Amino acid sequence: xxxxxxxxxxxxxxxxxxxxxxxxxxxxxxxxxxxxxxxxxxxxxxxxxxxxxxxxxxxxxxxxxxxxxxxxxxxxxxxxxxxxxxxxxxxxxxxxxxxxxxxxxxxxxxxxxxxxxxxxxxxxxxxxxxxxxxxxxxxxxxxxxxxxxxxxxxxxxxxxxxxxxxxxxxxxxxxxxxxxxxxxxxxxxxxxxxxxxxxxxxxxxxxxxxxxxxxxxxxxxxxxxxxxxxxxxxxxxxxxxxxxxxxxxxxxxxxxxxxxxxxxxxxxxxxxxxxxxxxxxxxxxxxxxxxxxxxxxxxxxxxxxxxxxxxxxxxxxxxxxxxxxxxx
Amino acid sequence: xxxxxxxxxxxxxxxxxxxxxxxxxxxxxxxxxxxxxxxxxxxxxxxxxxxxxxxxxxxxxxxxxxxxxxxxxxxxxxxxxxxxxxxxxxxxxxxxxxxxxxxxxxxxxxxxxxxxxxxxxxxxxxxxxxxxxxxxxxxxxxxxxxxxxxxxxxxxxxxxxxxxxxxxxxxxxxxxxxxxxxxxxxxxxxxxxxxxxxxxxxxxxxxxxxxxxxxxxxxxxxxxxxxxxxxxxxxxxxxxxxxxxxxxxxxxxxxxxxxxxxxxxx
Numbered sequence: 001x002x003x004x005x006x007x008x009x010x011x012x013x014x015x016x017x018x019x020x021x022x023x024x025x026x027x028x029x030x031x032x033x034x035x036x037x038x039x040x041x042x043x044x045x046x047x048x049x050x051x052x053x054x055x056x057x058x059x060x061x062x063x064x065x066x067x068x069x070x071x072x073x074x075x076x077x078x079x080x081x082x083x084x085x086x087x088x089x090x091x092x093x094x095x096x097x098x099x100x101x102x103x104x105x106x107x108x109x110x111x112x113x114x115x116x117x118x119x120x121x122x123x124x125x126x127x128x129x130x131x132x133x134x135x136x137x138x139x140x141x142x143x144x145x146x147x148x149x150x151x152x153x154x155x156x157x158x159x160x161x162x163x164x165x166x167x168x169x170x171x172x173x174x175x176x177x178x179x180x181x182x183x184x185x186x187x188x189x190x191x192x193x194x195x196x197x198x199x200x201x202x203x204x205x206x207x208x209x210x211x212x213x214x215x216x217x218x219x220x221x222x223x224x225x226x227x228x229x230x231x232x233x234x235x236x237x238x239x240x241x242x243x244x245x246x247x248x249x250x251x252x253x254x255x256x257x258x259x260x261x262x263x264x265x266x267x268x269x270x271x272x273x274x275x276x277x278x279x280x281x282x283x284x285x286x287x288x289x290x291x292x293x294x295x296x297x298x299x300x301x302x303x304x305x306x307x308x309x310x311x312x313x314x315x316x317x318x319x320x321x322x323x324x325x326x327x328x
Numbered sequence: 329x330x331x332x333x334x335x336x337x338x339x340x341x342x343x344x345x346x347x348x349x350x351x352x353x354x355x356x357x358x359x360x361x362x363x364x365x366x367x368x369x370x371x372x373x374x375x376x377x378x379x380x381x382x383x384x385x386x387x388x389x390x391x392x393x394x395x396x397x398x399x400x401x402x403x404x405x406x407x408x409x410x411x412x413x414x415x416x417x418x419x420x421x422x423x424x425x426x427x428x429x430x431x432x433x434x435x436x437x438x439x440x441x442x443x444x445x446x447x448x449x450x451x452x453x454x455x456x457x458x459x460x461x462x463x464x465x466x467x468x469x470x471x472x473x474x475x476x477x478x479x480x481x482x483x484x485x486x487x488x489x490x491x492x493x494x495x496x497x498x499x500x501x502x503x504x505x506x507x508x509x510x511x512x513x514x515x516x517x518x519x520x521x522x523x524x525x526x527x528x529x530x531x532x533x534x535x536x537x538x539x540x541x542x543x544x545x546x547x548x549x550x551x552x553x554x555x556x557x558x559x560x561x562x563x564x565x566x567x568x569x570x571x572x573x574x575x576x577x578x579x580x581x582x583x584x585x586x587x588x589x590x591x592x593x594x
Contacts, residue, residue: 213418214370214371214418214419215419216418216419231381232418234418234419271381271382272382272384272385279385281382281383282382284379
């Protein structure tokens, strides 16, 4: 622990790695001061290519109770850009709501219209409270082909939440023609005009919804969920993940490899949490009392800290000192 | 020589996944190297039944998309080293799976395992076609209900059309007392319609519910149940042993019970 304001008596909050046997995941054990039984035991290991058995044979290891075949994985970092499909995005800007579709290069090839459409509906449902009725909407279709019928479907969906589609930005001539014939304003631009810098984080994605089994929220920035993340639901964010509710599914923060990212939840009992290329899972037994907690990476492992002690999390400490420096 | 067996039923909720999990566990305990393949893409459950949900990092879809190797997606069972699971994916990407994908994956697995058990989804659509694509043999699970038997019959026809034989029949969730009272189809009734060789009869067992919720297959339960014994016998029959079927007859009334009933009547 590198925090300075920690009284030594609280040091039992730190990671206690078991002697790491060969191929064995280091086990992080977290004890909350005052509560004698360990509240959360999380075994955690880095997705280290060195740990991958080159040839997996089911009978080769005597100590095969360990998780290597499943956890041994190339760092997600390496292949991240290739398979992450950034989602449909809603953004309020200057009295206008921008409905941004992912570009073809941002999504995997199999992301078809049905998926885009489902995401549009999801986003609209998740943010209903935040706009005035009849706010104009600008659709950023990027390099996607959108035909007249699809434009109509989008316009109808917007109407249902009392928004009105007015302008279509596109880099494709056919989409521009379709939009013009449907009576919307059109702005055609170069394909690369709008291309978001791949490294910059997008604006936070704010969703008021229950993330249910089979749902996957991917966002190139921070994700805020007002609601629960059920088992089988998955959130993958390039920034932090904040769940105002129960986190029971999978949360992957810092998906592009930033291990300073945090995962916070009112009740944290995730199937798995991943931060950058670290991974951890919950103990088999659900603890009786769950309190708001923060997951972060310390000394090569994911650790979970109660929120009341979150000031001791290095990532949070650093940010506050930076702010102080700016003011004085 | 690997044996690739699909567990299928047509109707949902008859116990395909439970049978797959328990059978896989039993075969592994008998010393065989077993891979379970969850072919129920989009609504996977096999990982839950085995209590392995929180160990799933990659699924079959990531393997097929070239994002990881097949062996990275295999989840080794936490109790039984001979057993691994190839999990299905939860999300939409499942639509990309084709029968050829399944053939390739099972082909890769067949080098390393003695048994590949494929848990088929309910229905006879794409998911079912994927599940049977790579299979050499089938286990048809049905319950003694008219709807389940009807669907199983349809599935048997499709299996025959796809040249998957032998197919064996498992009658699941039998209630001997109800059969006795003529309130439930008997195994003979089911067998007469489906005309498949019977490989096992599993009685209804309440503990299945607790074992499912705990992620501990029934066959690992310390309390011995008839259902677990029945599954054990099926595993041994699959391996070619001759095992007598369990006696599931309702015990005849003894002197004592008759006496007690007389008392309670008064």
